[in-house]
């Protein structure tokens with residue numbers, strides 16, 4: 001089983017153990033210097049997840065991130081954190097040269113289309129697939145993926161869009177003030 005390796009990595013009980021205790025002993029030591037060190041030591045693709053502010057996005061780009069996932073971790077961490085969809089435009093503008101991706105709260109095909117229209121190159125889905133797998137195993141997850149696919153296709157038809165690349169915020173979204 002994979003182990004959570006957040007902060008101070010310690011091998012221990014697997015994530016599914018009922019007796020697992022996760023070590024979040026102090027986070028004050030974490031800063032962008034760690035990203036710089038990781039970038040220097042890791043020659044592979046480096047994606048930074050959890051960015052919600054364009055200044056952080058700019059820093060991540062400057063430090064050599066290959067991609068960003070705009071995410072509030074499914075709204076499970078900082079209560080009141082903004083929705084990734086709201087942060088997207090500023091972050092896409094701040095990082096024009098790397099893929100900007102998004103997760104958190106994607107539940108329907110229309111949510112996927114909104115994220116793509118705002119400039120997301122990929123959209124990820126967490127709990128819906130976890131729930132589907134819990135209920136129906138692989139068939140459940142495939143069913144959930146199929147539902148999303150159908151909704152995306154149907155909504156694109158209703159928008160009059162035939163290609164994902166044709167999605168555009170100005171044409172297909174209305175800004176709320």
Ligand SMILES: Cc1cc2nc3c(=O)[nH]c(=O)nc-3n(C[C@H](O)[C@H](O)[C@H](O)COP(=O)(O)O)c2cc1C
Pocket residue numbers: 004006049050071072073074075076103104105106124125126127128
């Ligand atoms: C049970 C659970 C554990 C998670 N643990 C982590 C984690 O350790 N690190 C992290 O970056 N995100 C974590 N996430 C957040 C997911 O990676 C993802 O951002 C989120 O589920 C996406 O939102 P959604 O579930 O609304 O689709 C976790 C999510 C769930 C449901």
